[in-house]
Amino acid sequence: MIFLFGIVTICVAFTKNYGGLIVCRLLLGVFEAGSFPSIFYIMANFYNKLEAQRRFSIFFSCTCLAGGCAGALAFRIHDLNGTHGYSSWKWIYLIEGSFTAGLAFVLFFLVTDFPEQARFMTQHERDFLKKKLEIYSGNSGFEIKQTWADIGKVFKEPLLYLAALAYFFVIVPSYSYAFFAPTIIKLLGYTNMEAQSHSIYPWLCSLGFSIIVAFASDKMGRRLPFAILAGIVAIVGFAMVLGGGKDYHVKYGGCFLIAMGLYTFMPVMVCWMSLNFSGHTRKSVGTAFVIGFGNIGGIISSYIFPNTDAPDYKKGLGICLAFSAMAVIFIILYFLRLCQMNRKKQKIEYQEKWAARTPREKIMDGDLNPAFRYLY
Structure with missing residues (x-):
């Protein structure tokens, strides 16, 4: 899928009309x-609750780095305008699409979906990793064929919708950042191209903050305090941008806090949610739904910053x-x-009902096992 994404990105450079552009955007x-749900699902299959946050945050930090580099890259690619008869905007799609497709082709032969299939480990190492993950998360059910009934059970748990709504609400401001940040930087007196190059600094601060929080979260084995901290940092940042008036240096400072808060909250939320699902089916379906539902927020973000509201x-x-x-x-x-679910699992009635389930049900309902403790 990522390979095809790269190919279509290249095709955008050769579109001749509005219809062709719409088709490319749709594809x-x-x-x-x-891509995102699949990557998070694969990562959650290889790391336990005390190891995963820093891996998730490092991956998300690459998003921050890409966001920062995008401005700097656009600044440099502008110099290619007219080279070989292509405008600078076409060079952006050609270069980035070629890199994406090429990297996806190589990674197809390197990335493994499950520990049981990892070619880069010996059989002893695969068995050890599988056993370690079972201690923290239970049997993955990798060898069991899933049914539609198994998938349907995932949607009966309120945890799924609470996580999806939390992710949805953070996606809207996260996607919106790209709309207003360049305008604020430009109002500091920079040209369009200079504003692109200066947009990298908030992203770099976000990268560092996210990784520091991730290591602290794994060290303490906690997610909630760090998610709240990141959310508060973002809220303070938005308050600075809103209340900064004509002091664009204050607003620029707010951009740093917004990026640091939002792009730290997202990996903490996604990692936390992914690892609270246990079992192949529940983890894959739950992760895909939360991220898919959350991404609807991107539609909203594209409509709340009309040009008529610029520059404030x-x-x-x-x-x-x-x-x-x-x-x-x-x-x-x-x-x-x-917390409610963890308490419920300790009740005798719950444990008796669990004991009456079939061995297959116990594996497929992974995180509902009384022995599985939800992380928070």
Whole structure:
């Protein structure tokens, strides 16, 4: 899918009309849709609750790095305008699409879906990793064929919807950042190209903050305090941008906090949610639904920053601040549901009902096992 995403990206450079551009954009969405859930699912299959956060955050930090490099790359690619008869905007799609497709082709032969299939490990190492993961998360059910009934059970758990809503509320301001940040930087007196090059600094700060939080989270074995911290940092950042008036240095400082908060909250939320699903089916379906539902927020973000609101974008920024606060609220509700479920599992009635299930049901219902403790 990522390979095809790269190929279609290249094709954008050769579009001749509006219809061709719409088709390419549609295909980009189709091929990109499964990439994030698949990557997070694979990562969750290889690491336990005390190892995963820093891996998830490092991956998300690459997103921050890509966001920062995009501005710097666009600044440099602008110099290619007219080279071999191509405009600079076409060179962006050609270069980035070629790199994506080439890397995807190589990774196809290197990346493994499950520990049981890892070619880079010996059989002894595969057995050891599988046993270690079973201690923390139970049997993955890798060898059991899933049914539609197994998939349907995932959607009966309120945890799924609380996580999806929390992710949805953080996606809207996260996607919106790209709309208003360049405008604020430009108002500091930079040209369009200079603003692109200066946009990298908030991303770099976000990268560092996210990784520091991830290591602390794994060290303490906690997710909630760090998710709330990241949410508060983002809210303060939006307040600075909204209340900065004509002081664009204050607003630029707010951009740093917004990027640091939002792009730390997202990996903490996704890692936390992924590892609270146990079993092949529940983990894959749950992760895909949460991320897929959350990405609907991208549609909203594209409509709340109309050009008529420039340069202050007060309405859009107010919505982003409110959505950031809602993300924190829903993450707390998610935490409360986890606590409730952990207490419920300790009751005799629950354990008796669990004992009456078939061996297959016990494997496929992974995280519902009384021995499985939800992480928070």
